[in-house]
Amino acid sequence: MSAPLDLPKWADTILVPAISVVAAFLVAGLVVLGIGENPFSATRYLIQGSLGTGEGLGFTLFYMTDFIFVGLAVAVAYHAGLFNIGGEGQATLAGLGIALVLNNLTFLPGFLLIPLGILGAAAFGAAWAAVPGYLQAKRGSHIVITTIMFNWLASVLIVYLLVNVLREPQSMNPETHAFPEQSYIPFMHEVFAVFGIEIPASQLNLTLVLALAASYFVWLLIYRSRLGYAIRVVGSNPAAAVYAGISPARITIIAMVLSGALAGGLAVNELMGYQHRLLLEFTSGYGFVGIAVALMGRAHPVGIILASLLFGILYQGGAELAFEQPAITRDMVVVIGGIIILFAGALDGLFRRAVAHVLTRQKLARA
Amino acid sequence: MSPAIELIAINKSFGTVHANKDVNLRVERGTIHGIVGENGAGKSTLMSILYGFYEADSGEVHVNGKTISIRSPNDAIHAGIGMVHQHFMLVEPLSVVDNVMLGAEGGAMLRAGEAKARAELARLARDYGLEIDVDATVGDLSVGLQQRVEILKALYRGADILILDEPTAVLTPAEADALFGLLRSLKEQGKTVILITHKLREIMAITDRVSVMRRGEMVATVETANTSPPELAELMVGRRVLLRVEKAEKAPGAPLLEIDTMSVVDSRGVVRVANASFTVHAGEIVGIAGVAGNGQSELLEAIAGMRHPALGSIRLEGRAIPLSERNPHRMRQLGLLHVPEDRLRMGLVPAFPAFESAILGFSDEPHLGRGPILDHDRLIADLAKKMEQYDVRPPAPRLKSSKFSGGNQQKIVLAREIERNPKVLLVGQPTRGVDIGAIEFIHRRLISLRDAGVAILLVSVELDEIMNLSDRILTMCGGRITGERKASETNEQDLGLLMAGVTDEAA
Numbered sequence: 001m002s003a004p005l006d007l008p009k010w011a012d013t014i015l016v017p018a019i020s021v022v023a024a025f026l027v028a029g030l031v032v033l034g035i036g037e038n039p040f041s042a043t044r045y046l047i048q049g050s051l052g053t054g055e056g057l058g059f060t061l062f063y064m065t066d067f068i069f070v071g072l073a074v075a076v077a078y079h080a081g082l083f084n085i086g087g088e089g090q091a092t093l094a095g096l097g098i099a100l101v102l103n104n105l106t107f108l109p110g111f112l113l114i115p116l117g118i119l120g121a122a123a124f125g126a127a128w129a130a131v132p133g134y135l136q137a138k139r140g141s142h143i144v145i146t147t148i149m150f151n152w153l154a155s156v157l158i159v160y161l162l163v164n165v166l167r168e169p170q171s172m173n174p175e176t177h178a179f180p181e182q183s184y185i186p187f188m189h190e191v192f193a194v195f196g197i198e199i200p201a202s203q204l205n206l207t208l209v210l211a212l213a214a215s216y217f218v219w220l221l222i223y224r225s226r227l228g229y230a231i232r233v234v235g236s237n238p239a240a241a242v243y244a245g246i247s248p249a250r251i252t253i254i255a256m257v258l259s260g261a262l263a264g265g266l267a268v269n270e271l272m273g274y275q276h277r278l279l280l281e282f283t284s285g286y287g288f289v290g291i292a293v294a295l296m297g298r299a300h301p302v303g304i305i306l307a308s309l310l311f312g313i314l315y316q317g318g319a320e321l322a323f324e325q326p327a328i329t330r331d332m333v334v335v336i337g338g339i340i341i342l343f344a345g346a347l348d349g350l351f352r353r354a355v356a357h358v359l360t361r362q363k364l365a366r367a
Numbered sequence: 368m369s370p371a372i373e374l375i376a377i378n379k380s381f382g383t384v385h386a387n388k389d390v391n392l393r394v395e396r397g398t399i400h401g402i403v404g405e406n407g408a409g410k411s412t413l414m415s416i417l418y419g420f421y422e423a424d425s426g427e428v429h430v431n432g433k434t435i436s437i438r439s440p441n442d443a444i445h446a447g448i449g450m451v452h453q454h455f456m457l458v459e460p461l462s463v464v465d466n467v468m469l470g471a472e473g474g475a476m477l478r479a480g481e482a483k484a485r486a487e488l489a490r491l492a493r494d495y496g497l498e499i500d501v502d503a504t505v506g507d508l509s510v511g512l513q514q515r516v517e518i519l520k521a522l523y524r525g526a527d528i529l530i531l532d533e534p535t536a537v538l539t540p541a542e543a544d545a546l547f548g549l550l551r552s553l554k555e556q557g558k559t560v561i562l563i564t565h566k567l568r569e570i571m572a573i574t575d576r577v578s579v580m581r582r583g584e585m586v587a588t589v590e591t592a593n594t595s596p597p598e599l600a601e602l603m604v605g606r607r608v609l610l611r612v613e614k615a616e617k618a619p620g621a622p623l624l625e626i627d628t629m630s631v632v633d634s635r636g637v638v639r640v641a642n643a644s645f646t647v648h649a650g651e652i653v654g655i656a657g658v659a660g661n662g663q664s665e666l667l668e669a670i671a672g673m674r675h676p677a678l679g680s681i682r683l684e685g686r687a688i689p690l691s692e693r694n695p696h697r698m699r700q701l702g703l704l705h706v707p708e709d710r711l712r713m714g715l716v717p718a719f720p721a722f723e724s725a726i727l728g729f730s731d732e733p734h735l736g737r738g739p740i741l742d743h744d745r746l747i748a749d750l751a752k753k754m755e756q757y758d759v760r761p762p763a764p765r766l767k768s769s770k771f772s773g774g775n776q777q778k779i780v781l782a783r784e785i786e787r788n789p790k791v792l793l794v795g796q797p798t799r800g801v802d803i804g805a806i807e808f809i810h811r812r813l814i815s816l817r818d819a820g821v822a823i824l825l826v827s828v829e830l831d832e833i834m835n836l837s838d839r840i841l842t843m844c845g846g847r848i849t850g851e852r853k854a855s856e857t858n859e860q861d862l863g864l865l866m867a868g869v870t871d872e873a874a
């Protein structure tokens with residue numbers, strides 16, 4: 001038994017996550033110190049590499065775009081009380097959807113092809129998520145188990161398709177033919193160039209705008225719409241949903257479909273925005289990062305954008321850091337990311353309790 | 368002689384809530400001491416401190432004259448304090464003796480401990496009249512006997528001081544009488560009993576002394592012989608309250624809700640309701656009396672369309688409702704509204720702001736928004752108005768639903784349903800966990816709805832409430848309707864027999 005913890009909103013949404021991040025960086029600093037490196041210069045490289053140059057910033061925002069989509073995907077399911085671990089697989093299938101649409105409709109102009117590609121991504125991601133959703137709703141198969149299994153299925157399926165079906169006959173690489181050029185989502189530096197503004201070239205493309213629009217859409221859906229209301233009722237009080245005449249089974253499937261469609265955004269950014277072909281393992285495990293992003297962002301779009309930025313900094317800055325201080329390998333950077341996830345997610349309660357105590361003391365002292 | 372328990376200046380806060388303020392309590396050895404107070408008055412917190420669930424922020428605990436620190440239930444048991452919770456902490460598939468031994472097995476192997484437990488149980492049965500089949504599976508026992516197992520558990524661990532939290536909530540009147548007999552014999556043997564209850568009748572019947580808590584403070588401790596229910600109620604609430612709402616005789620109108628041979632089978636295949644048939648007329652309150660768990664809840668949910676399969680027919684305003692329309696959504700549209708029994712689990716969403724809980728079940732109503740988007744400003748304004756009418760405190764529509772007291776939560780739920788002009792209103796446990804002041808308000812509101820011609824079906828485990836509000840009373844036992852009485856022509860003993868399953872034919 002523990003006492004109920006009620007924090008003011010500002011403390012819950014800003015103070016506690018901030019403390020978590022600071023604590024994570026302190027512990028990560030100790031780890032860096034432990035392997036005999038200077039944590040201060042490491043921090044400098046991290047920040048400098050991710051935010052200090054225009055190019056670095058571009059890459060940071062590119063990663064952020066990925067994380068926003070998968071974070072939103074996890075969040076929507078989370079509001080319905082579902083833990084969607086399958087972002088990775090859903091994004092993989094979304095990539096397949098993109099490739100099928102773009103490489104089969106090469107005759108279409110860009111302004112039609114790009115939206116169709118995005119729709120293809122959403123549809124395939126949604127379909128791949130709908131199956132575990134259906135199994136949860138109608139058969140009671142636990143969504144965590146089924147989505148994990150579907151990640152494996154997706155990964156094996158895509159290997160099979162790329163090796164045996166979709167690969168260009170004359171190529172040895174397990175990847176598709178390049179997408180038609182008119183389907184490329186413009187790079188941000190190209191867009192700015194149109195307006196005569198020169199910014200450093202990077203992978204960053206207009207999908208970021210789509211990610212921000214999706215964030216607004218998810219906010220509107222979850223917190224303002226009737227459907228989002230039903231999703232949240234099911235997620236926080238299934239018995240109340242039954243009382244209210246809301247079908248938990250129906251909402252479970254709908255939430256998973258939306259979740260899968262959002263996860264498809266990762267494929268849009270990576271493939272239509274950057275790689276311009278379907279290849280193996282383009283998801284790079286970002287689907288799992290989405291879980292940490294959503295946890296840290298309190299499943300709220302604004303929090304998810306901020307958490308995505310943090311993880312973007314970590315990924316881009318970490319790459320720079322590994323380059324500048326070779327003793328700190330990419331694996332070390334993953335460790336640091338893991339520590340942040342640990343503090344933001346698992347150890348969240350630790351700081352919540354401490355913060356609640358301090359705030360109560362203050363209140364009593366004032367009273 | 369030093370008192371069994373003395374609490375001095377106990378303070379406990381949760382976040383910003385000061386649940387116990389400088390509470391003093393003295394319980395004499397060998398007495399039955401009642402503690403009463405409204406919900407949220409701090410009774411449970413105080414007892415949780417005594418039993419080691421919470422630690423006090425400040426204050427002293429003396430047991431039998433010695434200052435001790437109780438940091439866990441183990442410390443409490445060590446000090447000779449036992450607790451019988453409202454919700455039993457039993458392992459149903461295990462036998463009585465296994466349950467009693469649980470946590471006190473006395474070693475890695477069970478045999479020696481079991482022999483000791485059997486001998487001890489035999490002694491307890493002899494000394495206190497606590498007869499029980501020690502090899503019976505706990506899940507098969509009646510609720511009254513399960514409670515006895517809880518008491519045995521406490522005594523087996525050497526409890527001299529027994530805390531009982533709302534012990535009669537799940538008992539029939541006869542079982543409650545048996546419990547009181549047992550408590551008296553414990554007292555005669557020198558044990559000390561602390562009884563937490565909100566039923567003033569029980570306080571008057573069994574306690575020697577009673578302490579009253581209000582808003583975290585101990586406001587009075589009086590000899591039971593020198594007080595009265597109205598005085599206690601006034602102490603609890605801080606103002607005069609009417610314990611009985613007056614209502615005028617009224618001839619019922621047309622039949623609005625007709626239930627014919629309804630049966631409900633739950634997911635485990637257990638028959639919860641068997642062949643229930645009855646009618647509720649316009650301008651009539653029909654109460655269903657019964658001990659908790661005898662099918663009333665399931666009956667209510669089945670009528671509301673929440674439970675399937677539910678056999679039998681429902682007629683609303685004379686029209687038979689086909690099975691395809693028997694879902695909560697459609698029933699609402701047809702004018703059958705429902706104040707559910709368990710407001711925290713069903714009636715509202717504790718994590719939502721109040722204005723969102725205030726549209727639970729109605730979120731599809733077109734006027735609440737534009738297209739797929741809900742109009743929050745409007746929802747907030749709507750609720751603000753209702754909060755004023757229903758005197759909800761604090762009148763803050765944006766406050767989280769869970770932050771309101773039980774009574775105020777119930778008012779929010781009632782306002783939501785009543786303000787949509789029901790033809791038929793199903794009401795489950797309208798005043799469970801609701802403070803006395805709000806009970807009066809809720810009762811008045813239900814009576815005025817009845818006077819306005821609404822057909823009300825009321826389910827409550829509070830016999831007083833049923834007798835007070837109803838025009839007609841049905842009793843349920845084991846899923847069957849065992850009797851029907853006019854409220855004016857019955858009494859507690861009569862209903863108690865029916866609730867225990869003694870039907871008219873058998874009597």
